[in-house]
Amino acid sequence: MTFKLNFSQNSKPKYRRRRSSLRNAPQRPENSIFEKLSSAIGKLTPSWKACIPLASIIMLLSAYSAVAQAPPGDLPETLTDTEELRIGLDTMWVVIASILVIFMNAGFAMLETGFCRQKNAVNILAKNLIVFALATVAFWAIGFGLMFGDGNPFIGFSGFFLAGPDNSPAMGEAYAGVFDSLNWTGVPLAAKFLFQVAFAGTAATIVSGAVAERIKFVDFLIFSLLLVGIAYPLTGHWVWGGGWLSTLGFIDFAGCTAVHSVGGWAALMGAAFLGPRLGRYQDGRPVALPGHNMSIATLGCLILWVCWFGFNPGSTMAANHTIAHIAVVTNIGGAMGAISATIVAWMYLGKPDLSMIINGILAGLVAVTAGCNGYSLFGAAIIGTIGGILVVFAVTFFDNIQIDDPVGATSVHLVNGVWGTIAVGLFNVEKGLFYGGGLSQLGIQLLGVVSVGGMTVLLSTIFWLVLKSLLGIRVTEDEELKGLDIAEHGMEAYSGFLKDNRGMAGGGP
Secondary structure (H helix, E strand, C coil): CCCCCCCCCCHHHHHHHHHHHHHHCCCCCCCCHHHHHHHHHHCCCHHHHHHHHHHHHHHHHHHHHHCCCCCCCCCCCCCCHHHHHHHHHHHHHHHHHHHHHHHHHHHHHHHHHHHCCHHHHHHHHHHHHHHHHHHHHHHHHHHHHHHHCCECCCCECCCHHHCCCCCCCCCHHHCCCCCHHHCCCCCCHHHHHHHHHHHHHHHHHHHHHHCCCCECHHHHHHHHHHHHHHHHHHHHHHHHCCCHHHHHCCCCCCCHHHHHHHHHHHHHHHHHHHCCCCCCEECCEECCCCCCCHHHHHHHHHHHHHHHHHHCHHHHCCCCCHHHHHHHHHHHHHHHHHHHHHHHHHHHHCCCCHHHHHHHHHHHHHHCCCCCCCCCHHHHHHHHHHHHHHHHHHHHHHHHCCCCCCCCHHHHHHHHHHHHHHHHHHHCCCCCHHHCCCCHHHHHHHHHHHHHHHHHHHHHHHHHHHHHHHCCCECCHHHHHHCHHHHHHCCCCCCCCCCCCCCHHHCCC
16 A cells, blocks of 8 residues: 655645735734743742842852862871871861751740740741751852952952862861961861851841841841841951951950841841831830740740850860860850849849840850850859840830830840950950950950941841832731731641730730
């Protein structure tokens, strides 16, 4: 059986007619890929549009670094068994300390959730969970290079995405790489990054509590990216990245200024631009909006207290003999902060307020952070005591000027970050004024407080104002009354539990 293709004359007109009919049909212009992309972007909400520039920067930097990054090599064969053991122990200690600092996110989440109302619990938990994920990516992509990469006294220019030459754990003059500011610690680059990203995440988490219960979720996420990717590493470079403050001799061993004050200044500006929660002030007087679960707030405080033994002793980035002393100094600072805050609150407010006890512990821990490797135990006790006293009066001060901070983050981290930094110039056993060191170190510490605070306020103000103009940083009044759990996340933290609806005039339970 044969098949024959028919190309006879009779078939051609039919073919021509078919083509002619196609030519005469109305044509839909084929859009270019740019027109399609523009149309797709036009359909996005303003929130997603605002994320496009930062995402583009990250993608471009990742493309650049993809070919430059290499996996870590083996240790040099010339190392002795003792040197290999030292590197192994130091690395293990830094990783353990990093895990403790990362676990502080759980402490902050519990503390903030307990101090706020139940209708916003999911929102606060979500913020504290996602913020470390965002901080990790932003710090890996941009922040670590800006903070520790080789550059000039004001900013780093290399090491984005951890790319570039690096022969860690080589130290001192033997180090050859783009992170010279970290050549004092003999651990692999991955351990250095893990510890530092844990600190960066802490700075962003501090902001969460101060802006709780009324900020839009997407605005908080974008601000966290900007803080960890730009503002925090910029001032961090001055302090820890070989910048101009470290050259002057500024001392901030574990981050009173570099972490706590930066987070505190950013939190203060956020709370100021957001304004107070509905019902927080009536006739110019503060009205209490009590936290819904002081049990988990207390648990959060205890988690933070324990994790601080990674924060301060871990800043040695080596398993050496000073760890125990730093741990004891840290513990005494927190203990004395708790005691002094309890006594002062009892006398000043008439009752031993649990929230003041919690914040007193944290205030004492923050206060000894800057110079914990250079304090005597008596010096630490005095610094922690003053920290606990300061936090009680700071909470009432911010209330009186109508800066609504639901968890006292500015009072703990900003006020005591500043106090702790100044305390180095007074109580450091080698350079402090009270130990015969004169006024030189105190002057340097004050300069560091002012310069880092000024830059953080400037950048935070720019970030908050841009977000406010583009997206609006505050939820609507109806959403705030309803609660951010339903308005922003469509779920409840305590679904099925009986709700206490008293106090709706003050913004709900």
